[in-house]
Amino acid sequence: MRRHHATASIARHIVLSAGGLLMTLPFIYMVSTSFKDQAYVLSYPPQLIPEPATIANYVRVWLTQDFGRYFVNSLVVAALSTAGSVLVSAMMAYAFARFRFAGRTLLFRVLLLGLMVPAMMLIIPQFVLAKSLNLLDNLQGLIVFYIAGSLALNTFLLRAFFEGIPIELEEAMEVDGANPWQRFTRLMLPLSTPALATTTIFTFLGCWDEFAWAATSINTPTNRTLPVAIRLFQGQNATQWGLVFAASTIAIIPVIAVFFAFQRYFVQGLTTGALKG
Numbered sequence: 001m002r003r004h005h006a007t008a009s010i011a012r013h014i015v016l017s018a019g020g021l022l023m024t025l026p027f028i029y030m031v032s033t034s035f036k037d038q039a040y041v042l043s044y045p046p047q048l049i050p051e052p053a054t055i056a057n058y059v060r061v062w063l064t065q066d067f068g069r070y071f072v073n074s075l076v077v078a079a080l081s082t083a084g085s086v087l088v089s090a091m092m093a094y095a096f097a098r099f100r101f102a103g104r105t106l107l108f109r110v111l112l113l114g115l116m117v118p119a120m121m122l123i124i125p126q127f128v129l130a131k132s133l134n135l136l137d138n139l140q141g142l143i144v145f146y147i148a149g150s151l152a153l154n155t156f157l158l159r160a161f162f163e164g165i166p167i168e169l170e171e172a173m174e175v176d177g178a179n180p181w182q183r184f185t186r187l188m189l190p191l192s193t194p195a196l197a198t199t200t201i202f203t204f205l206g207c208w209d210e211f212a213w214a215a216t217s218i219n220t221p222t223n224r225t226l227p228v229a230i231r232l233f234q235g236q237n238a239t240q241w242g243l244v245f246a247a248s249t250i251a252i253i254p255v256i257a258v259f260f261a262f263q264r265y266f267v268q269g270l271t272t273g274a275l276k277g
Contacts, residue, residue: 034058034246041241057246067247069222070229075254077139077225078207081146085203086196088147089154094184096155097162098170108159114152122149123216130217137219145217146207154199161195162188197265204258208251226251 028048033041034057035050061067096108126145127136135141169191170183178186189196211227218224224232230247 030245031249033241034249036242038240038242057242058250061243061246061250065229066221067229067250070224070226071250073139073223074208074226074251077142077146078204078254081143081150081207082200082203084143085147085150085154086199089151089199090158090189090192090196091184092151092155093158093162094188096159098167098180111152111155114149115156119149120212123212126213127216136217137223139223141217142214142225145213146210150203150206154203157199158192158195161192165191194265197262201259201262205255208255 029046032048032050035053035055036047037052037054037056040047040050092111096104130136130141130145133141135144165188169187173183173187209227210225211231214225215228215231218228230244230251
């Protein structure tokens, strides 16, 4: 029996390791190619360890075509959108989890309909609305619509987490004279760190990588975000894959940084939101 379990464990680890390697291989190849000179990009057999290695691609990417401005634009938009979305969705989730009011269940179900509508179907209505609100071709318009587009999922996850917090804790604070805002900020938010970390990662990733709405609403070159800039960069340097992969590698650095900053809370918050509801 022990031998059977040991064999099964070894086989499981082999399969998982092979799957993990297969999933990370494109990423490894991208990073490797970003350090290669153009003459060695398409060499056969491909080299995962570039020889000779060079950082010239990164220098050219950062110093040409206003790439630094696009990076800052994306960072500002993603950071503000994430902060706004997590705050608003946390307040909405708290209201749905703790307050009793007419139409509460119906409103929550209507909110969840936002999870069932493909984002591409909303491009034209969003464009018309943004035009009427003077939110086209500026970063403020991206922030507003990114916040609105992420509220449904974030509210769903946070509501499930808030409902799992014992209500007796709030009742004790209420006896001491705490109002709803104080209970929300001093009790619910500190106890909900795993769920908040999960929604932060999801929201930042979605805002940072979003392409369709940014490409539709932004025309001024100085207002472009990184995904749009990389697409144009590929068009202008179609055969210079070292430059393209260097730009892509730079683009994923903030996402990795955010994930590592919140990773210890990620699994706990994600499983809690999935199991409660």
